[in-house]
Amino acid sequence: MYQISNLVKRNIKIFLRDRTAVFFSFLSVIIMLGLYFLFLNNMYSSYLPDVITEKQKNFITTSQMMGGIIVINTLTLSLGMMGNMVNDIYFKKIESFLVTPVKRSRIFISYYLSTMIVTYILSLLMWLFTIVYVVITTGYSYSFLTIISVSLLLLLFTFISTSIMIFMVSFIRSVNAFGTVSGIFGTLIGFVSGIYMPLSILPKAMTYISSVVPFTHMTVLLKQKLLADPLNVVKDVIGDDGVTSFMENFGAKNIGIFNQNVSTTWIMIGIVILSVVLLLITTKRLSRKSK
Numbered sequence: 001m002y003q004i005s006n007l008v009k010r011n012i013k014i015f016l017r018d019r020t021a022v023f024f025s026f027l028s029v030i031i032m033l034g035l036y037f038l039f040l041n042n043m044y045s046s047y048l049p050d051v052i053t054e055k056q057k058n059f060i061t062t063s064q065m066m067g068g069i070i071v072i073n074t075l076t077l078s079l080g081m082m083g084n085m086v087n088d089i090y091f092k093k094i095e096s097f098l099v100t101p102v103k104r105s106r107i108f109i110s111y112y113l114s115t116m117i118v119t120y121i122l123s124l125l126m127w128l129f130t131i132v133y134v135v136i137t138t139g140y141s142y143s144f145l146t147i148i149s150v151s152l153l154l155l156l157f158t159f160i161s162t163s164i165m166i167f168m169v170s171f172i173r174s175v176n177a178f179g180t181v182s183g184i185f186g187t188l189i190g191f192v193s194g195i196y197m198p199l200s201i202l203p204k205a206m207t208y209i210s211s212v213v214p215f216t217h218m219t220v221l222l223k224q225k226l227l228a229d230p231l232n233v234v235k236d237v238i239g240d241d242g243v244t245s246f247m248e249n250f251g252a253k254n255i256g257i258f259n260q261n262v263s264t265t266w267i268m269i270g271i272v273i274l275s276v277v278l279l280l281i282t283t284k285r286l287s288r289k290s291k
Helices: 002-017 019-025 027-046 054-081 083-090 094-098 104-138 144-169 175-192 204-210 214-233 235-249 264-288
Strands: none
Touching: 002 019, 002 054, 002 083, 002 104, 019 027, 019 054, 019 175, 027 054, 027 175, 054 083, 054 104, 054 144, 054 175, 054 214, 083 104, 083 144, 083 175, 104 144, 104 264, 144 175, 144 214, 144 264, 175 204, 175 214, 214 235, 214 264
């Protein structure tokens, strides 16, 4: 345990000291924020009737936006942290560790744990920033139940993202290839998962593809949680039909799998099982590699 703890600390320090790696880990988030302030905010606001005040509109649109940003953040941060593993393998630093009594499996467990820790803490800070931003700019606040449930969901999403990312990165053989993947993967997933643009305005074929991407359902679930409070504020004005319409327009409606009605609960259970399987496969593969 002491060996793993030291390796985890080492991985975290290396990542946080590399400002370039940290920047590119937030690149997709920066792109999303840019799109939001340039035109997405106006587009989403146009869905809302004039009877809703500007502060209420901001509460709704900010919640919708952050539902996607926080999910993409768990993905890009975990992918960025995996750069430590790629560098250590490519530059054969792992061989130095193997001279000591440290088992190969513990080395890769340390990569996973350090990625989980950094991704969750930074994502949680982004969630706390969202809470404060909403209070300052709108005068409204999320309920205590929403704050706790979203914080717990972030832990689950961090586990899922980290498991998928370590599996994917385990097949990357060079630093250059990792840089290319890091540069495009977050942006690609952002579009496919309906994070940059709501699925309701995308072609039906894209919705079919999106329905088998885990991050799509993570985004839908988080948007449902975040939009519950702001839509409850305006429910008396827009009615139940209005709430349903906005949930669909904002990409917070369950899409099932291949247009089949599958509950979000069962989909998330399936995603968690898949994540566990991918993690076990990756750990076994990397632990058995020859020195």
